[in-house]
Amino acid sequence: MLLAVHCAAAMLAPPLVRRVGRNAFLLLAPVPAAAAVWALPPWLHGAAPRAETLPWIPALQLDLALRADPLAWMMALIVGGVGALIVAYCARYFTGSEPGLPAFAGEFIAFAAVMLGLVLADDLILLYVFWELTTVFSYLLIGYDAERSTARRAATQAIVITTSGGLAMLVGLLILGGTAGTYRLSELLERPPEGTAVSVALVLVLAGALSKSAIVPFGLWLPAAMAAPTPVSALLHAAAMVKAGVYLVARLSPAFSGAAVWRPAVLVLGTAAMVLAGWRALRETDLKLLLAYGTVSQLGFMTVLLGEGGRVAALAGFTILLAHALFKAALFLVVGIIDRCTGTRDLRELNGLARTAPWLCAVAIAAAASMAGIPATLGFAGKEAAYEAFIGGRPVLLGFLVLGSAFTAAYSLRFVWGAFAGVGEPTPATRPGPLFLLPPALLAAGGVVLGLLASLMDAPLSREAAPFPGGPYDYHLAPWHGLGEALQLTALSLGVGALLFLAGRSVARLQRQLTLFEPETVYRRAMQGLNDFALQVTGFVQRGSLPGYLVVILLTAVSLTGVVLLVESPWPTPAAWHLWDGLPQVAAAVLTVAAAAAAVRARARAQTVVIAGASGYGVAVLFALQGAPDLALTQILMETASLIVFVLVLRGLPEDFPRTAPSFRRRLHVTVGALTGLLAATVTLLAVQARDAPPISTGYPDAALDAGGTNVVAMVLVDIRAWDTLGESAVVALAALGVTSMIYARRRVAPPPRAADAGAGTAMWAVPGMSSLGRDGPSPPTGPGERRWLAAGRTLAAERRLIVMEVVARITFHTVLLFSLYLLFTAHSAPGGGFVGGIVAGLALAIRYLAGGPFELAEAAPVKVGLLLGLGVTITSGTAFGGLVWGDAILESAAWDLHLPLLGHLHVTTSLLFDVGVYLIVLGLILDILNALGAEVDRQAAA
Numbered sequence: 001m002l003l004a005v006h007c008a009a010a011m012l013a014p015p016l017v018r019r020v021g022r023n024a025f026l027l028l029a030p031v032p033a034a035a036a037v038w039a040l041p042p043w044l045h046g047a048a049p050r051a052e053t054l055p056w057i058p059a060l061q062l063d064l065a066l067r068a069d070p071l072a073w074m075m076a077l078i079v080g081g082v083g084a085l086i087v088a089y090c091a092r093y094f095t096g097s098e099p100g101l102p103a104f105a106g107e108f109i110a111f112a113a114v115m116l117g118l119v120l121a122d123d124l125i126l127l128y129v130f131w132e133l134t135t136v137f138s139y140l141l142i143g144y145d146a147e148r149s150t151a152r153r154a155a156t157q158a159i160v161i162t163t164s165g166g167l168a169m170l171v172g173l174l175i176l177g178g179t180a181g182t183y184r185l186s187e188l189l190e191r192p193p194e195g196t197a198v199s200v201a202l203v204l205v206l207a208g209a210l211s212k213s214a215i216v217p218f219g220l221w222l223p224a225a226m227a228a229p230t231p232v233s234a235l236l237h238a239a240a241m242v243k244a245g246v247y248l249v250a251r252l253s254p255a256f257s258g259a260a261v262w263r264p265a266v267l268v269l270g271t272a273a274m275v276l277a278g279w280r281a282l283r284e285t286d287l288k289l290l291l292a293y294g295t296v297s298q299l300g301f302m303t304v305l306l307g308e309g310g311r312v313a314a315l316a317g318f319t320i321l322l323a324h325a326l327f328k329a330a331l332f333l334v335v336g337i338i339d340r341c342t343g344t345r346d347l348r349e350l351n352g353l354a355r356t357a358p359w360l361c362a363v364a365i366a367a368a369a370s371m372a373g374i375p376a377t378l379g380f381a382g383k384e385a386a387y388e389a390f391i392g393g394r395p396v397l398l399g400f401l402v403l404g405s406a407f408t409a410a411y412s413l414r415f416v417w418g419a420f421a422g423v424g425e426p427t428p429a430t431r432p433g434p435l436f437l438l439p440p441a442l443l444a445a446g447g448v449v450l451g452l453l454a455s456l457m458d459a460p461l462s463r464e465a466a467p468f469p470g471g472p473y474d475y476h477l478a479p480w481h482g483l484g485e486a487l488q489l490t491a492l493s494l495g496v497g498a499l500l501f502l503a504g505r506s507v508a509r510l511q512r513q514l515t516l517f518e519p520e521t522v523y524r525r526a527m528q529g530l531n532d533f534a535l536q537v538t539g540f541v542q543r544g545s546l547p548g549y550l551v552v553i554l555l556t557a558v559s560l561t562g563v564v565l566l567v568e569s570p571w572p573t574p575a576a577w578h579l580w581d582g583l584p585q586v587a588a589a590v591l592t593v594a595a596a597a598a599a600v601r602a603r604a605r606a607q608t609v610v611i612a613g614a615s616g617y618g619v620a621v622l623f624a625l626q627g628a629p630d631l632a633l634t635q636i637l638m639e640t641a642s643l644i645v646f647v648l649v650l651r652g653l654p655e656d657f658p659r660t661a662p663s664f665r666r667r668l669h670v671t672v673g674a675l676t677g678l679l680a681a682t683v684t685l686l687a688v689q690a691r692d693a694p695p696i697s698t699g700y701p702d703a704a705l706d707a708g709g710t711n712v713v714a715m716v717l718v719d720i721r722a723w724d725t726l727g728e729s730a731v732v733a734l735a736a737l738g739v740t741s742m743i744y745a746r747r748r749v750a751p752p753p754r755a756a757d758a759g760a761g762t763a764m765w766a767v768p769g770m771s772s773l774g775r776d777g778p779s780p781p782t783g784p785g786e787r788r789w790l791a792a793g794r795t796l797a798a799e800r801r802l803i804v805m806e807v808v809a810r811i812t813f814h815t816v817l818l819f820s821l822y823l824l825f826t827a828h829s830a831p832g833g834g835f836v837g838g839i840v841a842g843l844a845l846a847i848r849y850l851a852g853g854p855f856e857l858a859e860a861a862p863v864k865v866g867l868l869l870g871l872g873v874t875i876t877s878g879t880a881f882g883g884l885v886w887g888d889a890i891l892e893s894a895a896w897d898l899h900l901p902l903l904g905h906l907h908v909t910t911s912l913l914f915d916v917g918v919y920l921i922v923l924g925l926i927l928d929i930l931n932a933l934g935a936e937v938d939r940q941a942a943a
Contacts (some may be wrong), residue, residue, distance in 0.1 A: 138236050213297060234328075238295065278293070
């Protein structure tokens with residue numbers, strides 16, 4: 001329900017912002033707040049995990065499986081609670097006239113929805129879907145100001161890096177699910193699989209998790225993402241998106257921390273990110289970049305704690321995860337206020353804001369204190385627990401944790417001092433309003449209050465750490481543990497941080513001397529190198545020879561499949577082979593093979609096309625003899641349509657094939673063709689003999705009768721396997737829109753004008769030998785004794801007109817169209833269907849075009865191709881979703897029996913409407929081909 005409410009709010013957000021303005025964010029804030037209200041009671045009181053499953057794609061055993069446990073509740077609390085305050089903050093951060101604000105509002109709420117779905121997902125595939133949706137919405141939000149090149153580059157950089165990691169993670173999740181025998185995350189963690197495949201899977205999953213959380217070596221994108229508006233940085237880069245990788249590490253660590261590849265990867269890369277990013281933050285002068293590098297450093301800190309696998313370390317990691325969401329979101333919002341009130345966020349230009357904005361300074365100090373780990377804050381409680389987890393073991397790692405904390409303390413001081421301290425005239429600034437200041441104030445106060453109430457936080461956070469290995473332990477969160485080693489290490493990190501801050505100029509100078517590369521430079525050079533490599537590979541393999549490409553593809557197929565056949569030897573006994581049922585089949589097969597052989601030996605292009613078509617008609621005869629009239633009809637029509645297409649293309653090509661030189665190429669082509677045909681025949685025969693279970697198709701006739709039809713083939717296409725037909729229809733529509741444009745590599749031109757509108761401009765549609773209006777003048781007008789057979793026949797030159805063809809077109813056009821409709825409407829009980837009917841209607845248009853030229857085609861079909869394709873796709877898709885109206889699932893069909901006057905009994909099904917959409921799509925495709933390969937070739941020839 002929460003996800004549905006979020007999705008509904010995301011759809012309503014754009015019109016709401018257009019109507020109400022920026023105050024619409026105040027009306028949207030309760031939506032994420034509802035998630036926090038829902039998650040808080042069970043998280044605090046330790047309720048039992050809750051699960052809910054809804055069917056998604058049952059045939060693939062995919063469900064919308066959601067599960068809430070202590071970790072999911074805390075993440076929902078962070079995303080919802082922090083998200084609600086940030087949404088409310090947007091009401092004062094943006095101006096009322098901000099361009100693109102309605103779309104931003106919808107994307108912002110949608111991101112909160114998919115992040116909530118990610119932390120609640122209990123199915124690996126569903127988790128990946130939400131994972132990639134966070135990537136997509138982060139791309140849109142980071143690139144909010146699309147007019148700025150920096151925003152576009154930052155968005156592209158983020159999506160490239162995180163999507164690359166996400167694809168690797170998908171492979172890892174599939175391996176994990178396949179090895180474990182389940183894709184339920186909860187079941188996988190209860191019975192974790194082992195083995196080499198699991199180790200490979202964990203490396204791939206870690207690649208996705210670490211790229212999302214910007215851990216080394218994937219941390220290049222997060223600093224650049226600061227080009228996003230400040231609310232985006234506060235939500236995505238403090239409380240939500242970057243936490244997704246840490247969340248996944250925390251989820252998997254209890255089950256897989258003992259794997260050989262887990263701890264080395266997590267500890268080394270997490271430590272590197274913590275130290276390197278913390279060191280880099282000490283030289284940044286842009287407040288958002290300072291916080292960005294600090295975020296990477298703290299994400300590395302959390303990755304180390306949650307990936308180490310110990311229970312105390314996990315307790316510390318979860319504490320810092322919660323504290324970080326509070327103080328880092330607060331600091332980002334403070335930066336947004338500074339930017340809006342002063343016009344800058346550069347430390348070198350800010351001075352003395354503590355005097356002009358004391359409340360803002362107090363909020364920043366409270367948040368920065370928690371970030372640095374000052375006592376009485378939640379950040380201090382988490383860092384004390386972190387030190388306690390490593391005291392007595394792993395001193396090197398403990399030293400790096402102290403060093404990373406020292407860097408955190410240093411840039412925390414640098415943030416507060418640089419923005420708010422200073423002598424002299426303070427930076428001019430407007431005073432922020434109470435609603436602008438309230439969200440960061442609540443977040444910063446939360447970090448302090450929860451620090452003072454750390455003992456109360458111990459129970460819910462300990463429940464999150466309970467799945468981690470290790471026996472009972474005595475450590476518990478508290479605001480004060482006395483003067484122990486952990487406190488001494490805290491004091492040490494704070495002291496070193498203060499020294500680094502005081503030596504800021506020397507540190508910055510040293511950094512400039514030691515810096516070997518900039519993140520942006522690394523990314524730019526990596527992408528440039530990838531582009532150069534792609535160009536080299538393309539230049540090597542894409543030589544522009546279509547026969548060469550075909551030879552490589554076919555040889556690869558023959559080699560790989562042939563090796564498998566020889567090694568596996570899946571040969572049945574000769575007695576099991578059934579080659580024919582009678583002599584008519586043998587005769588048809590012999591003629592088909594003879595036609596194919598003759599096509600190979602033909603020298604002229606037209607001869608080859610006609611003879612190859614004869615081979616196809618032979619296959620149609622075999623279908624008919626085998627008792628498959630639907631397949632035979634479809635094969636005949638496809639061969640006829642293909643023949644017309646070839647004729648249209650061959651008009652612009654030489655009559656004969658060029659001789660293949662040297663001669664061995666021709667022999668190579670013949671050999672490859674023969675091997676491919678032999679392989680196809682062998683695989684077909686083996687596939688027929690390979691069945692070891694009863695065919696599912698035996699139930700199709702009864703299923704067709706239940707649906708009110710007797711044509712099994714048509715019923716399979718529009719009822720039983722309607723998903724396939726829907727997808728194929730979409731492919732046909734895309735092919736119509738794309739393939740012809742690729743042929744000409746230019747923008748599609750308008751179809752020829754109708755003959756009635758033809759004027760001086762129609763010369764562009766003439767072909768050599770074809771007269772046109774406004775060029776050589778039209779054909780002589782029809783006299784009293786001459787009949788006008790076609791509407792546009794007069795646009796052809798007299799010597800080009802074939803009266804017999806015109807008469808045939810006049811007589812057969814409407815008959816063929818009616819026959820196409822007959823095939824469409826009788827498909828449930830006789831051979832036919834939308835696909836076949838569409839081809840027949842297209843052939844009727846082809847007859848008109850061949851008889852009268854492009855003007856006649858415009859007369860025969862005065863409709864735009866896009867209208868036919870769009871209407872067809874709309875009808876098929878609408879019928880598909882209509883299944884939810886008259887049934888329980890998408891593409892579920894319904895039937896009604898009507899008794900109409902004169903017509904009598906009428907059996908109507910929704911599948912017929914689906915077939916109508918297919919009919920229009922196929923008709924649109926053929927009309928597009930006639931326009932592109934026919935009328936457009938005529939136009940180019942005339943030009």
